[in-house]
Amino acid sequence: QKEVEQDPGPLSVPEGAIVSLNCTYSNSAFQYFMWYRQYSRKGPELLMYTYSSGNKEDGRFTAQVDKSSKYISLFIRDSQPSDSATYLCAMNTGGFKTIFGAGTRLFVKA
């Protein structure tokens, strides 16, 4: 069993929809939670970075962490075709080794 599970998709939504992306994990020691966006043939770029449980909002993006359920989510409001990419969740206990999910491919149709 992988430490971090992420549905690979693809997820296809119409422009303007609310998108929900999720990851589950097994290691209760994870404290730092991140979401990266990766466009085709590019490196991952950091979208959201949260510590411990709770919500964090940045523009159209909201990250949620539920440590009791070992579940994290990324919500994208008013989705745009430019949001079409692969979204990677990532987690860290505070050391040097960050564990990444396999990524969810998102397509936003105009």
Added chain:
Amino acid sequence: NAGVTQTPKFQVLKTGQSMTLQCAQDMNHNSMYWYRQDPGMGLRLIYYSASEGTTDKGEVPNGYNVSRLNKREFSLRLESAAPSQTSVYFCASSAGQMSNQPQHFGDGTRLSIL
């Protein structure tokens, strides 16, 4: 502002050949990392360097060596390439000595081994 720069962007090797992938960052970061990305597997850590002069193994170090040349540069070497090492390789850096500082990635080296 270049961020993290990787060279080359593409490379095709024959089994048994050697190669060094180069990475440089201009953000004055202490820590640097090498990952490989395979379909369905996500990013897996090969080696990392917490600070200049130190290197440590990650999750999948076999078949690779690294050198932290200075604070800016971190190279990855394949001594005898194998088809199983066909992958996309990403270099990353982070500000703090601890990995809870978000990592910044380069755009990758796409490596095919025949």
